[in-house]
Amino acid sequence: MTSQYIALPKGVSEETFDAAIHDFRKVLGDASVLTSAEQLAPYIKTMMPVSDAEHTPSAALLATTVEQIQKIVAICNQYKVPIWMISTGKNLGYGSAAPAERGQVVLDLKRMNRILEVDKDLAFALVEPGVTYQQLYDHIKEHKLGLWLSMPAPSAIAGPVGNTLDRGVGYTPYGEQFLFACGMEVVLANGEVLRTGMGSMPNSNTWQVFKWGYGPYLDGIFTQSNYGIVTKFGFWLMPEPPAFKPFVIQYQHEEDIVEIVETIRPLRISGVIPNAVVIAHALYEAPVKAKRSDYVSGPGSIPDEAVYRIMKDHKLGIWNVYAALYGTQEQIDVNWSIVTQAFSQSGKAKILTEQEAADDPAFVYRAKLMRGDMTLTEFSLYNWRGGGGSMWFAPVSQARGSETLKQMALTKQILAKHGLDYSGEFIVGMRDMHHIVDVLYDKTDPEQTKAAYQCFDELLTEFSARGYGTYRVNTAFMDKVAETYGPVQRNVHKTLKKALDPNGILAPGKSGIR
Amino acid sequence: MKKTKLENWLFGFLFAVIFAAGNAWSAQDEINNSGFAWKDGAEIYAKVCAYCHEAQVGHEVQVGPQIRHRKLPITYIRTVVRNGNRAMPSFRSSEIDDESLEKLANFLSQK
Ligand SMILES: Cc1cc2nc3c(=O)[nH]c(=O)nc-3n(C[C@H](O)[C@H](O)[C@H](O)COP(=O)(O)OP(=O)(O)OC[C@H]3O[C@@H](n4cnc5c(N)ncnc54)[C@H](O)[C@@H]3O)c2cc1C
Numbered sequence: 001m002t003s004q005y006i007a008l009p010k011g012v013s014e015e016t017f018d019a020a021i022h023d024f025r026k027v028l029g030d031a032s033v034l035t036s037a038e039q040l041a042p043y044i045k046t047m048m049p050v051s052d053a054e055h056t057p058s059a060a061l062l063a064t065t066v067e068q069i070q071k072i073v074a075i076c077n078q079y080k081v082p083i084w085m086i087s088t089g090k091n092l093g094y095g096s097a098a099p100a101e102r103g104q105v106v107l108d109l110k111r112m113n114r115i116l117e118v119d120k121d122l123a124f125a126l127v128e129p130g131v132t133y134q135q136l137y138d139h140i141k142e143h144k145l146g147l148w149l150s151m152p153a154p155s156a157i158a159g160p161v162g163n164t165l166d167r168g169v170g171y172t173p174y175g176e177q178f179l180f181a182c183g184m185e186v187v188l189a190n191g192e193v194l195r196t197g198m199g200s201m202p203n204s205n206t207w208q209v210f211k212w213g214y215g216p217y218l219d220g221i222f223t224q225s226n227y228g229i230v231t232k233f234g235f236w237l238m239p240e241p242p243a244f245k246p247f248v249i250q251y252q253h254e255e256d257i258v259e260i261v262e263t264i265r266p267l268r269i270s271g272v273i274p275n276a277v278v279i280a281h282a283l284y285e286a287p288v289k290a291k292r293s294d295y296v297s298g299p300g301s302i303p304d305e306a307v308y309r310i311m312k313d314h315k316l317g318i319w320n321v322y323a324a325l326y327g328t329q330e331q332i333d334v335n336w337s338i339v340t341q342a343f344s345q346s347g348k349a350k351i352l353t354e355q356e357a358a359d360d361p362a363f364v365y366r367a368k369l370m371r372g373d374m375t376l377t378e379f380s381l382y383n384w385r386g387g388g389g390s391m392w393f394a395p396v397s398q399a400r401g402s403e404t405l406k407q408m409a410l411t412k413q414i415l416a417k418h419g420l421d422y423s424g425e426f427i428v429g430m431r432d433m434h435h436i437v438d439v440l441y442d443k444t445d446p447e448q449t450k451a452a453y454q455c456f457d458e459l460l461t462e463f464s465a466r467g468y469g470t471y472r473v474n475t476a477f478m479d480k481v482a483e484t485y486g487p488v489q490r491n492v493h494k495t496l497k498k499a500l501d502p503n504g505i506l507a508p509g510k511s512g513i514r
Numbered sequence: 515m516k517k518t519k520l521e522n523w524l525f526g527f528l529f530a531v532i533f534a535a536g537n538a539w540s541a542q543d544e545i546n547n548s549g550f551a552w553k554d555g556a557e558i559y560a561k562v563c564a565y566c567h568e569a570q571v572g573h574e575v576q577v578g579p580q581i582r583h584r585k586l587p588i589t590y591i592r593t594v595v596r597n598g599n600r601a602m603p604s605f606r607s608s609e610i611d612d613e614s615l616e617k618l619a620n621f622l623s624q625k
Contacts, residue, residue: 034607041597042604062608064549092603110608113549128549130608134561135550156565157603288575361575376565380577382601444600 087129087162095475100509150174153378175276185232189501208234226507250317258401387442418455482512555621
């Protein structure tokens with residue numbers, strides 16, 4: 001007998017699943033319960049080097065209200081059917097909209113997309129999960145609220161709830177998204193609705209202005225986790241500054257990362273440079289301007305000599321430091337002289353501003369990201385190898401020059417061993433760096449796909465052996481990364497899971513938690 | 515085993531209580547505006563497709579191929595949007611509903 005479903009949840013019979021689907025339809029209506037191969041196709045495409053079959057969902061549910069979600073979790077508990085939550089569902093390079101395990105039902109909250117509040121004076125927003133950055137951007141413009149967004153590079157099509165829940169990063173002074181989160185509403189596995197922080201108190205008006213509430217702070221346990229379904233999310237927005245000055249500083253040698261980081265760190269910690277600075281390698285920026293095939297053909301990673309030619313032809317440094325100053329013109333003038341003095345000392349840095357770089361496509365899109373304007377230009381990364389394969393390798397580094405050089409060299413060496421290029425950047429927190437490397441490969445080429453898998457596995461093994469932890473990872477490698485953080489943390493995660501979701505219905509496998 | 519069963523029973527019981535009592539917040543949920551909906555094909559093109567499929571103001575980069583004025587068949591557009599294609603992500607009906615996708619396809623083939 002062939003199944004009427006394209007996949008089934010682990011350990012759930014077709015008969016039981018049928019009964020669950022029947023009940024889901026009663027809650028949501030037929031049109032919002034998707035089960036056919038055609039309807040589910042968009043949930044299947046991922047950029048990971050594993051078979052799509054491993055992450056094929058059994059169904060997708062399009063819920064729009066808290067009450068529907070409460071009923072859905074009741075049904076899931078009854079039939080032991082697991083759901084995988086997505087908000088805007090654009091977790092590209094981390095698993096996209098596909099579930100962690102075959103057969104999970106995707107709970108797609110994209111249509112739950114109301115902007116509930118944007119407070120101009122207190123500069124905060126409260127939104128539902130399906131709100132995109134584009135939607136919020138348009139709302140702010142339309143109502144002339146004078147607030148800026150901090151968003152990841154897929155800006156327009158992604159959203160603040162999903163991005164922050166996965167602890168993503170943006171590029172303005174509010175770039176470390178979760179630092180600026182303030183108050184969540186969460187549907188728990190038992191159907192209860194928790195409002196975190198001040199939101200727990202009826203009639204409180206401080207939910208979006210004071211993060212901590214009373215007692216243990218809970219918001220953190222709902223990020224990168226499977227302990228609840230976030231249905232409302234508050235966060236702070238940056239008041240539009242009177243003046244904005246983006247700039248790029250270019251260096252010519254890979255070892256110069258040491259000087260860059262040592263120069264940036266004090267400026268970043270003291271707040272002279274307030275935003276999440278990016279130190280991008282030439283190969284991260286090159287796809288905006290150059291074609292790989294114009295410089296190299298055949299298998300293997302791109303040789304340094306070709307990278308130097310790209311730099312020369314397309315006015316790139318081997319390192320390109322994108323940062324910006326924000327404030328009144330007077331503040332910017334003072335800080336600009338501090339920045340230029342610091343970077344001029346060794347004579348190695350080339351400093352460019354809008355005056356010199358206004359026509360440079362890499363500079364233009366970076367400047368947009370640093371002021372929260374919509375752009376998808378960074379998708380040009382996928383033209384580098386072609387074939388739609390991508391995984392973000394994202395180890396954390398100290399903001400210390402010698403450490404960043406070590407991480408870069410190790411990554412590059414392992415990538416080269418597997419014939420892949422180092423498309424890397426460092427996103428500068430105050431004391432940390434997110435070392436972000438796009439492991440790009442041609443997913444239509446089985447050999448390269450296999451190499452990419454092995455390469456990624458080796459990167460995780462080698463980095464963790466040296467004490468370098470990964471901050472976030474795609475769904476194919478979540479267990480492996482969870483292992484690297486040791487048994488005690490895993491146990492605590494598991495204990496919480498058992499307490500909050502004893503039937504294991506919420507996103508089993510997320511961050512290796514079941 | 516017994517304990518687990520009891521826990522499960524308690525869990526179910528809690529549900530009943532929650533639904534009977536409603537929750538403190540449901541009243542507020544009702545008051546707000548309805549969610550977002552696309553106006554027309556031009557809007558979808560401008561706010562999703564054009565970022566990659568059209569050279570952006572201020573610089574010449576275009577990430578993906580031109581898709582306007584090419585008389586691309588509607589079924590082709592639907593297939594690529596729903597399935598994605600290599601670098602191009604897939605878009606779900608929750609993001610661009612079937613009716614809006616139809617409007618988008620018409621917009622793309624307009625002169
Ligand atoms: C070219 C390119 C550049 C990128 N640059 C960046 C970047 O600069 N910074 C960055 O952070 N990322 C980046 N990404 C990765 C990714 O696309 C973004 O992080 C994106 O914001 C995530 O998708 P989303 O916002 O739609 O979240 P979703 O896909 O909706 O959610 C992400 C995850 O959060 C959890 N989740 C979502 N909603 C809920 C909920 N309601 N309740 C409980 N759990 C939930 C789920 O585990 C889900 O998988 C980039 C990707 C590409 C392709």
